[in-house]
Amino acid sequence: MGKLEEAIQQKDFIDPYHKAVVNLLFTHSYVVGYQNALLKPYDLSPEQYNVLRILRGQNGNPTTVSSIQERMLNKMSNASRLVEKLKAKGLVLREECPTDRRQVDVMISAEGLKLLEKLETRIQDSNKYYIKLSESEVRNLNMLLDKLRG
Amino acid sequence: MGKLEEAIQQKDFIDPYHKAVVNLLFTHSYVVGYQNALLKPYDLSPEQYNVLRILRGQNGNPTTVSSIQERMLNKMSNASRLVEKLKAKGLVLREECPTDRRQVDVMISAEGLKLLEKLETRIQDSNKYYIKLSESEVRNLNMLLDKLRG
C-alpha cells in the first residue's frame, strides 16, 4: 500500500495539510475495512462495538443515550437507533430512568460483556497485524492526532 | 478537544494500537465534520469533491469508472452512482468508451473545474484552521499514516 500518492495515484495536493486530510480519509477507510471484516461475523459495526465498550467502561452503572452520544466516535450518528439495534440483539438493556422520565438508562448485558471478551484478543491481534507501526510510532501517531484536534 | 481520553471519556484501551484505531475514527469524524460544513453550501460530499479532483488530475483525458473507483478514498463506495450524481449537477461529462463499450469515459466539465477553483482557497484556509499542527508535524503525520498502511 505505502505512499498515499501511489496508493490513490494522486499527487497534486494543495499543501501538506490537504494531503493530511486525504491521508486521514484514506487511512480511515483502510482501518474500517479491517474492522468491518473482523466484526461482521458477530453482526457488529465498528461504532456498535465502540458503544458496547463505552457501556462496559461504566462498570455496571447505567448511562443515558445523550451521554453515549457524547462519547461516540461519530458525533452525528444516532445513538438512539444504535442502542435500539444492540437491544434487539440482546447486547444491552434499556429502561426508563426513574429520576427523569425523559432519559433512558442503558446498560451492557451479560451477553454483551461475553461478546466483548470473546472479541478482545482477536481485535488486539488484528490491529497489530494491519497497523504496520512500532509501538513508539503508534504512540507518536496518537500524540499527533490528539494535537491535530487542538 | 485535545487528548482522546478526555474527548470521548474513555480510557480503557486494550493497547496503543487499539487507541490508535479509536483515535483515527474519532479524528476522521472531526475532519469530515469540517469538510461537510465547507462543502455543503456547494452541494458536494467530501468524496464527490475528491472525485472531481481525481478527474482534474487527468488533465483533460477521460477516465473510466473503475479507474475512479481504484483511486477513491472509500474503496467500497460506489463510483458509478457518484458519477451519476456529479453528472446530474453538470460537473462531469460521461459517455460510452468508443474502444470498449463496457466502459464509460468520464471527464470533469468546465463548470466542475470552475467549482474546484472557487473552492481551492477556502479549503486551504479551512484545513489550516482546524488542523492544529505545524507544517513539520503534518509531514510527520503523513509519513506515519503512509507507514501504518505498510
Added chain:
DNA sequence: TATATTTTTATGTATATACATTAAATTCAA
C-alpha cells in the same frame, strides 16, 4: 401557578456505504 424555554429521546428523510447480484461486452480457450 401557568406558560415559555430547554433538555432529552425518538423519528423522518435524503444520502452514503457495504456488499451481492445482474447484465452487457470482451477475452480466452476448446
Added chain:
DNA sequence: TTGAATTTAATGTATATACATAAAAATATA
C-alpha cells in the same frame, strides 16, 4: 469460431450517517 470465463458498470438492498423536526418531560420565568 463458438461457448466459457472474465471484466466493467449498473442495480438491489440493508444499514449507517447527516441533519431537521417532533414529542415528551423537566426547568425557568412571569
